[in-house]
Amino acid sequence: MYKLYYYPGNANLAPHMLLEEIGAPYELELIDRNKNAHNSPEYLRLNPSGRIPVLIDGDLVLFETAAICLHLADRHPEANLAPPLGTPERATFYKWLIYLTNTLQVELIIYFYPHRLTGEEALAETVRKHAEQRISGMLDILDAQLQKSGGPWLLGEQYTAADPFLLMLSRWTRVTARPAKTLPHLGRFLGRMVERNAVQRAFAQENLPQPWY
Amino acid sequence: MYKLYYYPGNANLAPHMLLEEIGAPYELELIDRNKNAHNSPEYLRLNPSGRIPVLIDGDLVLFETAAICLHLADRHPEANLAPPLGTPERATFYKWLIYLTNTLQVELIIYFYPHRLTGEEALAETVRKHAEQRISGMLDILDAQLQKSGGPWLLGEQYTAADPFLLMLSRWTRVTARPAKTLPHLGRFLGRMVERNAVQRAFAQENLPQPWY
Numbered sequence: 488m489y490k491l492y493y494y495p496g497n498a499n500l501a502p503h504m505l506l507e508e509i510g511a512p513y514e515l516e517l518i519d520r521n522k523n524a525h526n527s528p529e530y531l532r533l534n535p536s537g538r539i540p541v542l543i544d545g546d547l548v549l550f551e552t553a554a555i556c557l558h559l560a561d562r563h564p565e566a567n568l569a570p571p572l573g574t575p576e577r578a579t580f581y582k583w584l585i586y587l588t589n590t591l592q593v594e595l596i597i598y599f600y601p602h603r604l605t606g607e608e609a610l611a612e613t614v615r616k617h618a619e620q621r622i623s624g625m626l627d628i629l630d631a632q633l634q635k636s637g638g639p640w641l642l643g644e645q646y647t648a649a650d651p652f653l654l655m656l657s658r659w660t661r662v663t664a665r666p667a668k669t670l671p672h673l674g675r676f677l678g679r680m681v682e683r684n685a686v687q688r689a690f691a692q693e694n695l696p697q698p699w700y
Numbered sequence: 701m702y703k704l705y706y707y708p709g710n711a712n713l714a715p716h717m718l719l720e721e722i723g724a725p726y727e728l729e730l731i732d733r734n735k736n737a738h739n740s741p742e743y744l745r746l747n748p749s750g751r752i753p754v755l756i757d758g759d760l761v762l763f764e765t766a767a768i769c770l771h772l773a774d775r776h777p778e779a780n781l782a783p784p785l786g787t788p789e790r791a792t793f794y795k796w797l798i799y800l801t802n803t804l805q806v807e808l809i810i811y812f813y814p815h816r817l818t819g820e821e822a823l824a825e826t827v828r829k830h831a832e833q834r835i836s837g838m839l840d841i842l843d844a845q846l847q848k849s850g851g852p853w854l855l856g857e858q859y860t861a862a863d864p865f866l867l868m869l870s871r872w873t874r875v876t877a878r879p880a881k882t883l884p885h886l887g888r889f890l891g892r893m894v895e896r897n898a899v900q901r902a903f904a905q906e907n908l909p910q911p912w913y
């Protein structure tokens with residue numbers, strides 16, 4: 488039985504969608520950000536950076552969303568959520584998953600919390616505006632990859648753990664000046680994603696309101 | 701024959717050290733940042749984000765340093781640079797490699813190029829100072845992991861692809877107010893790293909001057 492520490496709509500959403508795809512038993516445990524629970528001593532013992540989510544798998548305490556996605560894909564090869572080890576397809580899968588986590592995810596965190604980078608609210612707005620521009624350029628790169636792969640998924644024919652990760656981050660862009668859904672290939676990708684039963688179940692369990700992206 | 705596009709001391713250093721550990725044939729191709737070669741149309745066709753490095757492996761064109769490290773480890777299981785698929789050790793390996801790329805690596809890029817986040821040099825210094833503080837906190841987390849793992853390497857007994865990655869980023873901190881080498885466990889780790897022949901060969905080939913970290 489897995490346990491996923493979550494807060495609705497946070498970075499837990501990608502592993503949550505994967506757990507639903509896989510069909511493995513799991514439980515959710517709310518970390519109430521409104522009560523600063525992610526900075527409690529108990530939670531910091533699980534993840535010293537205080538970020539959500541954490542996955543518990545037996546004795547394993549795992550943080551970093553992309554690592555959780557990789558681990559779930561590896562543990563359930565029958566779900567076919569990652570290409571086979573040592574193949575070019577596997578390398579390309581790593582490439583896009585890591586691109587998502589160290590560019591778009593990071594930039595979105597800067598967009599939402601620019602004051603962490605400045606300590607001054609007045610400068611924060613400048614930082615936020617620049618982040619918004621860079622996010623837009625990253626979405627162009629992802630849109631081009633969807634075009635190049637031929638779809639329906641980020642890597643082409645195979646649905647992988649990178650797809651729910653992309654949906655999760657695309658959803659976060661809905662409040663920016665140029666949301667992911669306004670790009671042609673990304674927009675169609677997002678429409679396909681929310682048709683998946685596993686995706687719908689995860690969104691419903693987190694009580695995420697419409698519009699979903 | 702692999703080809704690694706590089707610039708001395710850039711993010712190519714981690715895959716370069718891995719190629720030396722593995723002993724596979726490869727060639728290096730310089731991307732001269734001083735001539736803005738990383739933003740040339742030819743290079744942007746390999747990596748649309750313009751970042752260094754890119755690895756060529758047959759028909760595969762791979763960017764994202766952490767993805768290159770994972771791919772090299774997977775392609776050469778005999779080198780034992782990553783734990784077996786589906787194990788808790790593999791998950792922990794993912795966790796730290798991804799932590800390194802989406803926190804410390806990103807934060808160091810902000811430290812070195814703060815104007816990208818502000819567009820104004822005056823604000824850039826504030827952003828840089830904040831980045832320096834956050835880098836220091838991340839080094840504490842890594843130092844604690846080295847203590848917890850018991851060493852000699854980031855994951856404990858097994859030397860993995862995460863270790864050269866950590867050396868590479870630690871090296872970049874040498875110009876900050878609190879370099880990685882000043883932390884007790886990190887300092888000893890770095891000393892062990894540069895005793896490795898493969899590490900010494902990669903540093904020599906990139907003509908990196910002393911001090912190495």
